[in-house]
Amino acid sequence: MTVGPVRPWRPSPSHFRAAVIGVVGLAAALLFRLPSLLVLAAPFAIVAGWSAATRPIGPPVVSGRLAPSTVREGEGTAWTATWSDADRADHVIASSPDRLWIETRPTSGVETAAVVDGEASVSVPMRSTRWGHHDVGPIAFVTISSWGAFRSKGLDGGLRISTLPLPDRFDATPTRLRADGLVGLHRSTNPGDGSEFASLRPFRAGDRLRRINWRRSLRADALHVTTTYADQDIHVALIVDALDDFGVSGGIDGAASSLDTTVRAAGAIAEHFLLGGDRVSLRILGPRRSPNVPPATGSGHLRRILDVLTSVEPDPSRLPPIRNRLDAVPHGALVVMLSPLVSPTALERASSIASHGIGVAVIDTLPDDVHLDDDPVTSLAWRIRLLERRREVRTIQEIGVPVTRWQCPGSLDPFLRDLVRRAALPRMARR
Amino acid sequence: MRVQAIVDEFHRTTAQHWRLRAIAVFAALGAVLAAAGANGRLWPAGLVIVTALALASAVRADTNVALLLVVVVVWHWLATIDDASTPWLPVAAVCLLVHHTVTALTASLPAGGELPRQVLVEWVRRTALVGAATVALWAVVALLDGRAADGNGALTALALAAAGALAVTIRSRSLDPNR
Numbered sequence: 001m002t003v004g005p006v007r008p009w010r011p012s013p014s015h016f017r018a019a020v021i022g023v024v025g026l027a028a029a030l031l032f033r034l035p036s037l038l039v040l041a042a043p044f045a046i047v048a049g050w051s052a053a054t055r056p057i058g059p060p061v062v063s064g065r066l067a068p069s070t071v072r073e074g075e076g077t078a079w080t081a082t083w084s085d086a087d088r089a090d091h092v093i094a095s096s097p098d099r100l101w102i103e104t105r106p107t108s109g110v111e112t113a114a115v116v117d118g119e120a121s122v123s124v125p126m127r128s129t130r131w132g133h134h135d136v137g138p139i140a141f142v143t144i145s146s147w148g149a150f151r152s153k154g155l156d157g158g159l160r161i162s163t164l165p166l167p168d169r170f171d172a173t174p175t176r177l178r179a180d181g182l183v184g185l186h187r188s189t190n191p192g193d194g195s196e197f198a199s200l201r202p203f204r205a206g207d208r209l210r211r212i213n214w215r216r217s218l219r220a221d222a223l224h225v226t227t228t229y230a231d232q233d234i235h236v237a238l239i240v241d242a243l244d245d246f247g248v249s250g251g252i253d254g255a256a257s258s259l260d261t262t263v264r265a266a267g268a269i270a271e272h273f274l275l276g277g278d279r280v281s282l283r284i285l286g287p288r289r290s291p292n293v294p295p296a297t298g299s300g301h302l303r304r305i306l307d308v309l310t311s312v313e314p315d316p317s318r319l320p321p322i323r324n325r326l327d328a329v330p331h332g333a334l335v336v337m338l339s340p341l342v343s344p345t346a347l348e349r350a351s352s353i354a355s356h357g358i359g360v361a362v363i364d365t366l367p368d369d370v371h372l373d374d375d376p377v378t379s380l381a382w383r384i385r386l387l388e389r390r391r392e393v394r395t396i397q398e399i400g401v402p403v404t405r406w407q408c409p410g411s412l413d414p415f416l417r418d419l420v421r422r423a424a425l426p427r428m429a430r431r
Numbered sequence: 432m433r434v435q436a437i438v439d440e441f442h443r444t445t446a447q448h449w450r451l452r453a454i455a456v457f458a459a460l461g462a463v464l465a466a467a468g469a470n471g472r473l474w475p476a477g478l479v480i481v482t483a484l485a486l487a488s489a490v491r492a493d494t495n496v497a498l499l500l501v502v503v504v505v506w507h508w509l510a511t512i513d514d515a516s517t518p519w520l521p522v523a524a525v526c527l528l529v530h531h532t533v534t535a536l537t538a539s540l541p542a543g544g545e546l547p548r549q550v551l552v553e554w555v556r557r558t559a560l561v562g563a564a565t566v567a568l569w570a571v572v573a574l575l576d577g578r579a580a581d582g583n584g585a586l587t588a589l590a591l592a593a594a595g596a597l598a599v600t601i602r603s604r605s606l607d608p609n610r
Contacts, residue, residue, distance in 0.1 A: 011605045011606075012493070012535070012538060012539070013494060013495055013497075013498075013538065014497075014531070014534065014535035015605060016495070016498070017495065017497055018531060018535075019598075021501055021502075021505075022597075023598040023601065025505070026597070027591065030587055034509060035515035035575075035576055036508060036509060036513075036514075036515045036520055037505065037509060038568070038572060039520050039524050039569045040523065040524050040527065041505075042524070042564070042565055042568050043525070043528040043562070043565045044527075044528075044531065045597065046561050046564055047531065047561060048597075049597060052604035055604050091547070091550045093540060093541070093544060106543060106545070107443070108443050108445070108541065108542070108543020108544065110540075110541045110544035110545075111544075112540070112546050114547050114549040114553070142539050144539050146557070147535055148535035149535070149605075150605075151539060
């Protein structure tokens with residue numbers, strides 16, 4: 001992509017210096033008969049004349065591109081630019097500004113290259129260290145003529161890296177959850193169309209002929225059919241609390257803030273269930289205009305969820321009203337809420353969903369050291385809030401909503417086991 | 432905030448950049464020491480002034496500080512030395528040329544930048560060419576100065592016309608034709 005506009009060639013202070021000392025020095029040496037001044041000024045005159053004689057004419061054509069513009073946390077990309085029509089130019093310099101969460105190599109973000117036959121190319125490698133959309137420009141570049149006498153400058157702006165969260169490692173022991181869907185990779189507890197063998201039973205009206213087990217039928221002298229368990233999928237509804245971000249984020253290589261843990265955990269859970277053929281939906285609590293992702297399955301849907309997670313920004317100014325409806329969470333869905341649980345909004349929402357008989361688990365993503373602060377008043381305030389929070393968590397646990405800390409693989413196992421156990425019991429839901 | 436920016440720039444500056452800055456400073460000091468060698472007297476105040484200007488021009492190469500430095504050195508030379516045949520003259524001229532060249536080279540280069548070897552070799556080659564031409568010119572000047580010939584008005588006028596033509600050419604090619 002051609003970068004523009006590239007400014008025309010302009011003389012530099014170096015050229016001004018050479019021209020002034022050279023011309024004035026020569027003239028003064030001749031007028032006042034100063035041979036010493038002639039010798040001292042001569043190199044400047046030669047340099048000024050050389051620079052003027054080799055001045056480039058038209059501005060160079062510069063093409064720059066950032067590729068790939070979408071990466072995962074910790075992955076690298078590069079801004080590459082090529083110069084053409086840069087005849088008589090000497091060298092080129094490109095400089096990328098310091099940006100939060102963007103590492104460049106070299107650290108200064110400055111790359112240089114010599115112009116050979118009017119062409120040059122530079123590449124500024126970059127690495128994104130935190131999820132989100134990051135501006136990396138404007139990248140300033142300058143083309144320099146011989147003796148540094150003339151310069152043509154330009155800017156490549158509007159460059160942005162979309163960094164998808166790198167999901168944490170996550171796994172869950174296979175479970176047999178009750179689900180509404182009749183497609184998927186999980187074996188249902190209910191008989192139905194599927195591939196997993198369930199039993200052999202006598203033929204009934206309505207059974208499909210292709211289900212007849214002829215070997216068993218011959219032995220029993222009566223028609224028998226093979227029954228199977230229905231293949232099913234689970235609808236996992238992820239609710240991400242983005243009302244605020246607690247703790248200090250050090251990017252992919254450092255400490256994780258609450259929102260870091262939330263986003264990466266959401267990505268991990270979504271990836272785990274989507275790759276298992278389940279349906280996953282996403283709802284963001286907090287930022288205005290944050291899109292919600294309806295339930296779907298497949299790797300394309302995983303990318304869609306990661307895209308939305310990438311756009312998450314904490315917005316403490318907006319506390320969403322607690323509505324007593326299900327917020328489009330269908331019955332039978334597995335609701336996983338990820339929250340630092342500092343704002344009571346998330347717990348109230350979880351309580352609201354659980355009161356409708358929907359299985360909901362809350363994953364606590366608050367960093368351990370969030371209460372440590374140099375300011376004793378802030379530290380005390382945090383300790384008081386954490387005590388309140390402990391009481392709120394205990395209250396919601398008492399009404400049957402499991403709250404568990406995010407511990408990567410197996411974080412949801414106790415919850416899933418409990419859900420399977422409770423699915424077998426009679427339940428009473430508020431209507 | 433400004434102090435922090437200076438500290439950051441200090442940390443970012445590459446070894447190559449430090450070397451180029453050192454060359455710029457020592458070249459300027461070399462010109463002053465060449466003057467001392469020519470007249471046999473050190474100029475302590477000038478040494479301090481030139482060192483300060485050289486440091487300033489090395490750190491802020493994209494300014495006109497280097498112009499002031501060259502003017503000070505040339506003025507000192509003309510004020511104290513009246514001998515064009517001294518071999519210290521081409522030394523001072525080449526030192527000033529080196530200072531100018533290195534300052535021009537680093538003017539557009541951010542502190543964290545490093546120039547490719549190919550560019551450095553090309554600049555050294557050019558500087559050596561101009562330096563050689565300067566030494567040759569000094570040899571001619573020293574030869575003519577030794578002959579103590581009478582002034583030639585026509586030749587002087589011709590030389591002035593040539594200097595004027597050079598000035599006009601440089602000016603016309605330096606300014607943007609669209610401005």
